[in-house]
Amino acid sequence: MAVRKLHQDEADIDEGLVRRLVDDAFPRWAGRPLRYVDSHGTQNVLFRLGDEHVIRLPRIRGAVSDLARELRWMPVLARRLPVPVPEPVAEGRPAHGFPGRGPCTAGCPARSRSWGAEAAGGARRGPGGVRRGGQEHRPGRGARGLPGPPLTERDADTRAVLGRLADVIDADGALAVWDAAVRAPRGPEPAVWLHGDLQPGNVLVDGGRLSAVIDFGCMGLGDPAVDLIAAWYVLDARGRETFRTALAPDADTWARGRGWALTIAAHELDYYRTSNPFMAETATRVIGELVISAPRASA
Numbered sequence: 001m002a003v004r005k006l007h008q009d010e011a012d013i014d015e016g017l018v019r020r021l022v023d024d025a026f027p028r029w030a031g032r033p034l035r036y037v038d039s040h041g042t043q044n045v046l047f048r049l050g051d052e053h054v055i056r057l058p059r060i061r062g063a064v065s066d067l068a069r070e071l072r073w074m075p076v077l078a079r080r081l082p083v084p085v086p087e088p089v090a091e092g093r094p095a096h097g098f099p100g101r102g103p104c105t106a107g108c109p110a111r112s113r114s115w116g117a118e119a120a121g122g123a124r125r126g127p128g129g130v131r132r133g134g135q136e137h138r139p140g141r142g143a144r145g146l147p148g149p150p151l152t153e154r155d156a157d158t159r160a161v162l163g164r165l166a167d168v169i170d171a172d173g174a175l176a177v178w179d180a181a182v183r184a185p186r187g188p189e190p191a192v193w194l195h196g197d198l199q200p201g202n203v204l205v206d207g208g209r210l211s212a213v214i215d216f217g218c219m220g221l222g223d224p225a226v227d228l229i230a231a232w233y234v235l236d237a238r239g240r241e242t243f244r245t246a247l248a249p250d251a252d253t254w255a256r257g258r259g260w261a262l263t264i265a266a267h268e269l270d271y272y273r274t275s276n277p278f279m280a281e282t283a284t285r286v287i288g289e290l291v292i293s294a295p296r297a298s299a
Contacts (some may be wrong), residue, residue: 005059011099029049034048040279066217066218075088075238150184191222201278233261
């Protein structure tokens with residue numbers, strides 16, 4: 001059975017292709033049980049390989065460079081992060097008509113950590129000791145436009161998207177959130193390492209506690225406000241206040257975080273409105289939370 005496609009330029013992927021790719025590139029794993037994982041992911045197709053590994057294949061060519069960046073930097077960052085993350089163990093190669101490459105990653109070990117104040121503490125510390133480098137560190141979210149507010153680069157496009165969504169969201173309320181975000185200045189503080197995509201599918205929770213963070217395809221250096229999107233994507237109102245109190249961002253950083261959550265959610269809802277119900281429902285919920293929780297202007 002072929003994998004359901006989400007993009008027009010997506011590669012043809014099915015279990016037979018993955019079996020051939022694995023057996024040819026990794027003879028030591030030939031014959032191990034292979035099982036398709038019907039995830040809500042949008043950039044990679046996942047297959048379980050036995051009980052300990054996951055095969056990730058890029059759906060589109062644009063995801064290939066993300067995987068290459070993960071292969072290089074995950075071993076470096078993993079030693080500095082406060083929670084478990086995937087460990088790349090091997091890299092495939094183009095073959096059998098499949099143009100991309102993809103890593104085989106080991107599973108994340110279960111290790112419980114509290115999700116409120118400790119998550120904020122991890123965000124504050126970051127992977128210390130890793131310094132800024134070349135263009136490969138610059139993700140699509142957060143880095144361009146430094147040291148000014150990078151949200152301005154998405155202003156016109158975000159307003160257009162919100163206009164297209166006026167039939168399914170409170171567009172006026174969303175525009176008020178956006179206006180406040182693009183007005184929030186960014187100071188001279190240096191860029192920091194970002195995960196860039198702290199959404200429900202990328203944050204693993206065990207018994208109400210954070211156990212691992214996965215999918216670092218958007219990682220890079222940029223405005224720390226980008227990773228504040230977790231406050232609306234992952235946490236409820238109570239958890240969001242705990243997170244904010246522990247992290248203690250200034251008002252401008254928090255406003256930019258709201259803006260980043262809004263522009264990401266709006267573009268996801270616009271793009272995946274009919275093709276990926278989970279992404280569309282999540283984005284709709286996030287936009288609603290942002291509007292409802294927005295500070296009200298004083299009379």
